[in-house]
Amino acid sequence: MGLVRLYFKGVSEIVASDDVGLLTLCDEAQTRQLSVICDANTVYQFGLRMKQAEVVPKLAPEVLWQVISRNLDTRFQIIINDLDDGQYKTLLYMPDILQAIPVRASDGVLIAYVSNIPIYIEEQLLLRQGIPYSDSDTGISVPVNVISNDMLQKALDRAVAEEDYEKASQIRDELLRRGGKDLKP
Secondary structure, eight states, rough: EEEEEEEEEEEETTTSSSEEEEEEEHHHSSSSSEEEEHHHHHHHHHHHHHHOOGGGGSSSSHHHHHHHHOOOOOEEEEEEEETTEEEEEEEEETTTTTTEEEEHHHHHHHHHHTOOOOEEEEEEHHHOOEEETTTTTTOOOOOGGGHHHHHHHHHHHHHHHTTOOOHHHHHHHHHHHHHHHOOOO
16 A cells, blocks of 8 residues: 655635535645545635634634644544545544544545645555646646535536536436436436
8 A cells, every 4th residue: 555645735616616615635746636625614714724814723623733732642644545425535544553533535634734744645546536737727627536426416407507418418427327316307
């Protein structure tokens, strides 16, 4: 099992969606990037920290990290190790005591950002899910298998409303491939 270190590069909102954003991570060589889908609250939380808002040192993640780092002599890592139903399987891992706690991928990235702990991904997962990284790109590509069924359904509804039947067909096929028994007409 080879692990690749990832670095946070930025957060962005998805156009035409008020409730979804993307966290961009890239490998050390800046050759591959990984996009992690997040909710609007996570976009907001990153925004506060990136703007260095005055309230940030008093927020729960920062306060909890101060308590942990002052009272525990344990190393931490965030490890993204799998993909299941459009969600990255992510762990808050403590290598000194060989314990792992599952965490939502976007929350794991936020924990790493707040605490400056490293983020790793299984090498094969990055090769499968990552895309070439370019610092000058303005758009972001996301593999369809990291998009939740609910988000795909919304995209399907939008494609049909916009009469983009080719896109609607592709989205429908992905939902059916996932076993879309509750697929809306």
